[in-house]
Amino acid sequence: MTQISTELATETTASGAAASAGEAxxxxxxxxxxxxxxxxxxxxxxxxxxxxxxxxxxxxLGPNGAGKSTTLGIVSSLVNKSGGEVRxxxxxxxxxxxxxxxxxxxxxxxxxxxxxEKVGDIVTTQGGYYGLSPKVARERADHYLQQxxxxxxxxxxxxxxSGGMKRRLMIxxxxxxxxxxxxxxxxxxxxDIELRRSMWAFLQQINSQGTTIILTTHYLEEAESLCRNIAxxxxxxxxxxxxxxxxxxxxHRETFVLDVAPPLTSVPRVEGYPLELSGxxxxxxxxxxxxxxxxxxxxxxxxxIKVVSMRNKTNRLEELFVQLVENNLQ
Amino acid sequence: MRLRDHTIAxxxxxxxxxxxxxxxxxxxxxxxxxxxxxxxxxxxNLIGSxxxxxxxxxxxxxxxxxxxxxxxxTNSYGNVVSSFxxxxxxxxxxxLLVSPVPNFIILTGFVIGGMARGLLVGLIVTCLSLFFTQLxxxxxxxxxxxxxLTSVLFSLGGFINAIYANSFDDIAVVPTFILTPLTxxxxxxxxxxxxxEFWQKVSLINPILYMVNTFRYGILGVSDINVGFAFGIILLxxxxxxxxxxxxxxxxxxxxx
Ligand SMILES: Nc1ncnc2c1ncn2[C@@H]1O[C@H](COP(=O)(O)OP(=O)(O)OP(=O)(O)O)[C@@H](O)[C@H]1O
Ligand SMILES: [Mg+2]
Numbered sequence: 045m046t047q048i049s050t051e052l053a054t055e056t057t058a059s060g061a062a063a064s065a066g067e068a069x070x071x072x073x074x075x076x077x078x079x080x081x082x083x084x085x086x087x088x089x090x091x092x093x094x095x096x097x098x099x100x101x102x103x104x105l106g107p108n109g110a111g112k113s114t115t116l117g118i119v120s121s122l123v124n125k126s127g128g129e130v131r132x133x134x135x136x137x138x139x140x141x142x143x144x145x146x147x148x149x150x151x152x153x154x155x156x157x158x159x160x161e162k163v164g165d166i167v168t169t170q171g172g173y174y175g176l177s178p179k180v181a182r183e184r185a186d187h188y189l190q191q192x193x194x195x196x197x198x199x200x201x202x203x204x205x206s207g208g209m210k211r212r213l214m215i216x217x218x219x220x221x222x223x224x225x226x227x228x229x230x231x232x233x234x235x236d237i238e239l240r241r242s243m244w245a246f247l248q249q250i251n252s253q254g255t256t257i258i259l260t261t262h263y264l265e266e267a268e269s270l271c272r273n274i275a276x277x278x279x280x281x282x283x284x285x286x287x288x289x290x291x292x293x294x295x296h297r298e299t300f301v302l303d304v305a306p307p308l309t310s311v312p313r314v315e316g317y318p319l320e321l322s323g324x325x326x327x328x329x330x331x332x333x334x335x336x337x338x339x340x341x342x343x344x345x346x347x348x349i350k351v352v353s354m355r356n357k358t359n360r361l362e363e364l365f366v367q368l369v370e371n372n373l374q
Numbered sequence: 375m376r377l378r379d380h381t382i383a384x385x386x387x388x389x390x391x392x393x394x395x396x397x398x399x400x401x402x403x404x405x406x407x408x409x410x411x412x413x414x415x416x417x418x419n420l421i422g423s424x425x426x427x428x429x430x431x432x433x434x435x436x437x438x439x440x441x442x443x444x445x446x447x448t449n450s451y452g453n454v455v456s457s458f459x460x461x462x463x464x465x466x467x468x469x470l471l472v473s474p475v476p477n478f479i480i481l482t483g484f485v486i487g488g489m490a491r492g493l494l495v496g497l498i499v500t501c502l503s504l505f506f507t508q509l510x511x512x513x514x515x516x517x518x519x520x521x522x523l524t525s526v527l528f529s530l531g532g533f534i535n536a537i538y539a540n541s542f543d544d545i546a547v548v549p550t551f552i553l554t555p556l557t558x559x560x561x562x563x564x565x566x567x568x569x570x571e572f573w574q575k576v577s578l579i580n581p582i583l584y585m586v587n588t589f590r591y592g593i594l595g596v597s598d599i600n601v602g603f604a605f606g607i608i609l610l611x612x613x614x615x616x617x618x619x620x621x622x623x624x625x626x627x628x629x630x631x
Binding site: 082083117120121122123124141142145146148150152154155156157158159160161165169170172173174175176177217 | 378379380382383385386387389390393397460461464465466468469470471472473474475476626630631
C-alpha cells in the first residue's frame, strides 16, 4: 500500500517536472533554422524559427513572395528543405515521416486535385492513402462534404465546381484522416464574404474541438478575428512572432473615422488632436494610445458637433503589417 | 497494421488508375482494338496469304503473338506515362506526397495500373485475333509470365519517362522514336532468321525481341532466341528500372522543388 502510493507520488512528480520543463507536451509545429535555396539559387528562407502550440490558431502573414508557401511546403513534404529541422508533434518530418504525416492535413494555395475526378472520389481516395478502409473513408467523406456544403456535388467532376467550392473540397480532403494539425495556405482567397464567414466558423469549430490550425492569408482582418498568435515573415525572415494581442499593443496610434452632424464646412478647432475633414460630415483623427478619446468628444460636444458613429480607419493589423514590412524596405 | 495501411493505400492507387483508363476508354481501349484489327486484316489476311509461311506457321498465326505483345507494351507504357505525367501536371501527385504512403507503394500502384491496362488491351486483342485465326498454347506458364513481366517492365519505363517529362511532347518522344521502332524491329512481323547475319546480331541488342519471341514461344513453341536467357534479360531490366524509379522518387526528381 505504502509502496504503491510512493510510486504514484514519484510518477506524478516526474511527469509534473517534465511538463513544467515543457518537454511532455510537444509543440504542434516546431521549426528550427529552416533554410531553402531553390535550384535557381534563390534563397527563399534564411533560417526560420517558429513554434506553434497545440490547440493554437496561428496565422503566418507576409507579402507576396515572402516565403509562406515555401515554409508550409516544407512542412508538408512538398518542398525539399535545404537546412534546418521541422517537427510535427515532436516527429521529425524527414526522419519519421509516417508519424509526422499522419498528424498533418494540408490545404495548399493552388488547386491540386485531378479536375476530371468526381468530388466524392477525390476525398475518399485521399482517405485510402491514410489507410482508411473504403467504408470508413466514404462515411467520413460524406460527413465533411455535408459540413462544407458540397454534398450535392459529390457525383460531379471537380472541374465543374466554382472556385470557392474547390477550396472547400480541398478542406474536406485535408480533414479525411482527422489530422491534429491543419495547415491552410490562403484558404479564403477568392471566396465571397458570406462564404468566408461560414468558413471561419467552420475552422473555429474544428479548432475548438482540438485541431491546431495554421493559416496564411492576405486578409488581415481574417487573422485578426480568427487567430491567437501571429508570425510575420518577409523575404525569408521572421519579422515578428507573438500573440495577436501583443502585436496589436505595439501600435502606438490609431486612426478613427467619425461621422458627424450637422455637416461641417471647415475643420473644427480641437486641442491636442490632429483632425482632417473628409467630405462634409466625416472627420478623420489620429489618436495616441495613452491619449484616449474623452477629451475629443468633450470638445466636439462643446462645439455642438454630434458624433453619429465611429470606426477604425484601416484594419489595425494592416497598419502594423505595413510598418513592419516598410521599415524593412528602408 | 503497417501492412494493412499499405494494402489499402495500394488498392486505392490501383483503383484510381483503373477508374482513369476506364473513364477515358475511347482514348485508351478503343484505339488499340481498331489498330490491331486493321493489322490482322491487312497483314494477316490480305498480305499474309501471299507471304505464306513464317517459322513453319501461317503468317497470321506467326504475327498474332507479336501483335498482342505490341499492344501490351504500348498500353502499359502509355498508361503510366500519361497518368503519372498528368498527376504531376495537375499537381495531384501532392495528394500522395503529403500522405504517409511510401514511395515503393506509389510506384507499385502505378505499375499495377499500367499492367491492368496493358493486360486488358492484350486480352481484347487476343479475343479479336480469334476472329482471324486459332490460338494454341504451347506453354501456358511461359506465355503468362512473359506477358506479365513485359507489362511490368514497360510500366516502369513509362513511369521514369513521366518523371523526366516537362511537357506533353516529352511523353510522346520515347514512344514515337524509341518504342515503336524497337517494336517493329523486334520480330513482331518477321523472324530474324530472314535478316543478313550482321542485322541478326544487331537485332539481339533489342530487348523487345526477347519478349516477343518468348511470348511466341509460349504460344507456338518457336523462338529465335533462348527462352531462359530472355527471362534473365527481362528480370534484369525490371530490377534496374524499379531501383532507378524509386531513387528518382526519393530525391523528388520532377515532383518536389
Ligand atoms: N520553384 C521555385 N523556384 C524558384 N524560386 C521559387 C520557387 N517557388 C517559389 N520561389 C520563390 O521563393 C519566394 C517565396 O515564394 P513563396 O511561394 O513561398 O511566397 P509566398 O509567401 O507564399 O507568396 P504568396 O503570398 O504570393 O503566395 C518567391 O520569391 C518565389 O519567387
Ligand atoms: Mg504562397
